[in-house]
Structure formats: structure tokens, C-alpha cells
Amino acid sequence: MKNNKLDIAFFGSSLVSAYWNGAATYYRGIIRALNERGHKVTFYEPDAYDRQQNRDIPDPDWAKVVVYEATEEAVYACLEKAAAADMVVKASGVGVFDELLEREVLKLQTDERLVVFWDVDAPATLDRVHNNAEDQFLQLIPQYDMILTYGGGDPVVNAYKTLGAKKCVPIYNALDTATHFPVASDTRFECDLAFLGNRLPDREARVEDFFLKPATATPGKTFMIGGSGWGDKPMSENVKYIGHVYTKDHNAFNCTPKAVLNISRESMARYGFSPATRVFEAAGAGACIITDYWEGIDLFFEPGKEIMVAKTGDDVVAILAELTEENAKAIGEAAYRKVLSAHTYSHRAEQLETLLYAKVKQQKEAVA
Template identity: 55%
Template sequence: MHLTFFGSSLVSSYWNGAATYYRGLIRALHGLGHTVTFCEPDAYDRQQNRDLAEDPEYARVIVYTTEAERDALIEQAFAESDWVIKCSGVGLWDAELEAAVADRAGGDVMTAFLDVDAPATLSRIAEDAADPFRLHIRKYDQIFTYGGGPPVCAEYERWGAKACTPIYNALDPDEHRPVEDVAVEYDILFMGNRLPDREARVEEFFFRAAALCPEHRFLLGGEGWGWKTDMPANVTYLGHVPTSRHNTVNASARLVLNIHRESMVQNGWSPATRMFEAAGAASCQVTDAWEGIEDFFAPGEEILVAASAEEVAQLVRSVDDARARQIGRAGRARALADHTYTQRARQMDAILRAAPVEAA
């Protein structure tokens, strides 16, 4: 089958946390025999901060800059594709793309909406009676989400979705792996961009935890934190970390902290991309508490869970190198067994092939 995606970016992770997810899933879909076109706008300086110098071999990437180019790509997609998939959070002309794909549903080409932030999307339309996406949902042949579990699917079905299936974040074993001979210089690492609905949780779980144990070294990566002038003295700030450096940076810390966005915590069943990246690197992970974590990793054995800054600080003080290695290895084994992008792609592939699609 030929699949066309409209998403934020496949070639750049700059202000684009979904890049790892897109790469892992689309690479695995390509491995199952699909051909893929990925259409992305030239926005937010992503093309000037590419992680992939060359377009990947598993997808044709088309960058568009104008409304005319956007509209031409929509027409091209429906002329050559079996499925056209609009992703959430493209960042430019989202409403126009959502409407264009939904309005063309019902023909020979199947349509899907891939929601990479479903709790936020559902919260948005619940609060805004005039949001046009409310009426688009029932037109799509399939809603995919990369998180949210049963609560998100039930809510999408309440809005009239024909079908809703979570295709969760996962591990790409070829990309996310342990790195040898890297000195462990830090006690705990957090990587994540500064976002409004996560900032308060980062203040609690990272910055306040750092202040509680000033004798330990904290490492911070991600865009936007350079504007913060009151970081504790024991925090080292890296700025944006390209995906090519994630494995090495993970290896430089004894513990890796995951802090989820507020809407994801309230909903549950929303493991971040970083969780599987760190598992692939065999890092000992600490995650903020949220419902459904046990469906992905066993707390206390494959991952550590903290409900406050005090609990993060206690883990920083108490988890020694030997226990960290043990938990990291167990988390990697679980991810390899149950959470690879090949497994996620097979789940999605079964849905794509089950639909009554005529060859394009």
C-alpha cells in the first residue's frame, strides 16, 4: 500500500518531540512492504535544524512552504495513495489539513487521523463548541492515537469516531541502544522541551528535586530552558540534544527522569517517546506517576515511579550503580519483548490491510 502522512517533521526533532515516533513507526511500516510519502511544512526552523542530513530510505519526504503547495499535495495524496493520514500538531495549517482530509473521506482512498497528543486534542474540543474538528471526527475511517488507552478511545467514540486504536510509542532497537565506555558524570537526567502544560511538573519533579539534594548533579536537555534564570546551581543545561546524541547523553547519567505533560498524566496510558528511547539505552528510569504505567513496565523492577520531588530526591540518593544497572537491563528486556516499533507497525498494518481499499 501507499501511505501519505501530513505531519510536523520526519527529518527534524527540533521543537518536534514526535520525530522519533514517526521515524520508528514509518520505518517499520516500510519494512512490512508499504511505501510512504511524508509531507511536512517548512516551519519553526526545523529544516534549518535537521537531525537527518539526507531524507531516509524508508520514506519520500516533501517539504512545502505555501498554501498552494499544500493544496497541490493534498490532491496528489488522494490521487496516488491507499491511505491519507493527517497527524495532529503539524504546526501550520492544521485546521485546513484536517478539513481537507476529512471532506475527502468516503471515496476510494481511506483516511485516518493520527493523534500524537490525544488528551490535549479532546480537551480542546470539549472546551470549544465551535471547534470544527468536532464534526470531522466521524468522517475519518480510523482514528489512531499514540497514547491515551481506553479513556481516549472511549471519548473519541463518544464524538462519533468509527474506530479508535492506540498505536503507542515504542523502541527502535537499531537506534536506541546501550553505549559503552561513556563516563557516568551525572546522577539524573531529564530531556524535554519547555512546554506550558509540562512546565509546572518539571518545576516539581526536576528543579525542586535538584534543590532538595544539592550534593548531586542534575542534567537538563531540551529547548526553551535557557530563558530560566533561577536554576539550582547543581543543574547543568545542554540545550537542544539532537537524536543522534540521545544514547550517549542517556549513558552519562545514573538515572533518567521522564516527566509527562499534565493532560497525559490526567488521562493515563500515555508513555512518552523518551521512555522507550531510554529503555533501549538500558537506562534506569524514574517516571512521574500516572495510571496505566504497569501496562508498559513493572514498577520497582523495570522502572521506578515517583509521585513528588521528595520521592525523586530519595531515589537519587538511594539507588546505587548496581541497582540502576539491574533495573535498566530489565527495562530494556521488557521493551524488546513487548514494545518495539515492528510490533506497533504490525498492529497498524493489520488495520490498514483489513479496510476495503482498492489499489491506487
């Protein structure tokens, strides 16, 4: 570490492609903000799942991107390069050789080099180890210098501490002001309610309850769904499916509809304190957000004033029935003010930096 600036090796799913990769926006926001604070990040990502063929940004100037072949040999070659870093991060859900990376990054741990597990889907990880007593990760958790999560609050922190984690801290999703902001409306996305999210097993039933059934119940209103995998899903005639929405179109997608809908995956809703990245994206565009209920919403936005909350699909129908253009605009503007004042990636990077410096200082004192 030079001049209190960290050289970080980061193993994640992808920084340059959001294709089947919901963590992309989160990675970009955090890493860009760290770079602005003087830290250097090398992001190692596998060439897998057609992500390189569906890039939505070029290699950025605020991080070095290393794309490696999906082979064990390539993974070990990247680990060898990562040994020069001050901190090594293994993110959850890389998608290629996850178990190998979980184990092997710990071999890079020294008194002067931190090794961190960054869980971008803590509910899924915790469910995984709770359902399999033979999962190797159970024995690895206590060995990491710390566990970072992108959400979960006390339920996730307490669960990780029970499993032996030395330290577990949520670094919540946030707004990347460089990429998500208000823009002019776009006729492609005009509708009363829009939802953006990939079709996933633990989200599909909630999409039916909070989006598709309300659409069927209100034939006089227009609905739009974006994301991968919904092409063969039965939908009422007032629902338009537009497929994968590239990051460059997210601002217009959020700015144009009267309201946008956030639907949590079942596991996220169960643990609570897990605002999706798209909640902050939409707030950063000044959108009127309707979200399904989960514990901890009021930690981020004030319900009824900065965000609308629906506990059931019937609530979505009722909110839409009463929502005027004026009210929607006022709610979106209030959310925009809140996210700029408290929930940008600059705020998160400052929190992370303070946490890491304290850990580095602690380790130096222990060695001395």
C-alpha cells in the first residue's frame, strides 16, 4: 500500500457486461468511486455466458479489466498476478470455478494482504450453506479477513457471525451519478407501469403476483416488462415485453413511465434490508418507484413520500388507480433528492475506505 492507497485484485462475474449479470452496476459504481479516491482496482472476469459478446461498456479508464478463459489454468494464472495486490476480493457468483476461487484466494492471505469475500447475493449464499453441511465454504468463512455484502442488514450480519465470520459489513447498493441520471422521456418506454428484471426461479412467482396479475386486473392501463427470459411467459394484451434492456437505455426506461416497479427476489424479501440496484438507478432518474414490501425500506426511502410500497398485487392495482402524473412526479423528485444526499457510490466508497483502513491498521498493530 502506497500513500494509504490500495491496490485491489477483484474476482467477479463481469465489469464490462450486464448480460445475465445483475451485479454489474454495483461493481461499476463501487469501483469507479474507489478509483476517484485514488485506489487501483484490477477486475478479473471469466469469458463465460456470452457476456463478452454482449458488452455494454468498453474497458473503463477507472479500472483494469482482465478477461480470462474459463479454465483452471487461466484461473491460477490470474491468482498468481493477484498476489501483488494489497487486497484480494472474491465476489460471490463469478459463475466459473467459484469453489476453487473461494479456496485458493485464501492462500494469498498474509499479515499485509487482506483477503475479502464480497457477497453480492447473501441470501442465496446463506441458503446454500444452510442446506448443505458439506459445503466447503462453511469452513472457509472464518478464514476471510472480512465478509462484505451488498445488503441484508442485521439478519445477514448475524447469520454470517453465527457461521464464524470475523467481521461482516453491508455495503449497500447505491446510485452511480456518472451513469444514472434524469433524461428526456422516450416513446419506446411509454406506459403506466414498467418492470425491469431477468426471469429467475425465485423471482418469477412474485412477478406474477405484483406485475402480471395487476396488469390483467387493469386492462385500461399499459404495462411494460424488460429483461431476459420472459419471451414465452403468458401475459395479458396490455403488457409489452421488450427483452433485454441495455444499460445505456436504463435512464430513459426509468424516466418515461408514470411509475416503475421493483420486485425483490423471494430470498431478498425474506432477509430484508436488500434494496435492488435498480431501486437506486430509478431514484437517480427521478422515477416514481413502487416496490414490493421488505423489511428495512425506511432505512433508505420514506414510504408514501419518496417511494410507494405494495404488500400485495392488489396494492399495486390500488396505487395505480390513485396515482396522478403530479403525484408521481413529486414522489420521483423526493426520491431523487434523497438518493443524492445519502445513497451514492461516493458515500459507499467512503464507508468502505474507512472500514479497510481500520482493518489494515489493526493488522499492522497485531504484527508489531
